Amino acid sequence: QVQLVESGGGLVQPGGSLRLSCVASGLNFRNYDMNWYRQTPGKQREWVAFMGSNDYRSYATPLKGRFTVSRDNGKNAVDLQMISLQPEDTAVYYCGIPSLNHWGQGTQVTVSS
Numbered sequence: 570q571v572q573l574v575e576s577g578g579g580l581v582q583p584g585g586s587l588r589l590s591c592v593a594s595g596l597n598f599r600n601y602d603m604n605w606y607r608q609t610p611g612k613q614r615e616w617v618a619f620m621g622s623n624d625y626r627s628y629a630t631p632l633k634g635r636f637t638v639s640r641d642n643g644k645n646a647v648d649l650q651m652i653s654l655q656p657e658d659t660a661v662y663y664c665g666i667p668s669l670n671h672w673g674q675g676t677q678v679t680v681s682s
Contacts, residue, residue, distance in 0.1 A: 578676030591664030607660035
């Protein structure tokens with residue numbers, strides 16, 4: 570059974586940084602492309618970043634330069650480093666494999682003074 574578990578969320582002041590992590594189990598992690606999404610109440614889930622199995626990376630255009638995705642196949646983990654956080658970054662952040670409809674439970678990020 571595939572499990573994705575996110576961690577690292579929390580409350581941070583505007584301008585601050587957070588590093589989210591997603592650990593996967595139940596699959597041959599190195600073979601899978603991973604994505605980060607985020608969602609705020611009443612809105613659709615928004616794509617944030619892509620981390621390919623071949624190390625290709627891509628980002629939602631508004632987030633380029635502030636968010637960095639990486640993976641560690643030895644740890645079955647994909648991380649999302651976020652800097653210069655703003656209140657509009659407040660959301661529940663999910664890692665997932667959309668093509669297989671596999672999602673983690675999400676981790677809350679709140680940016681507020």
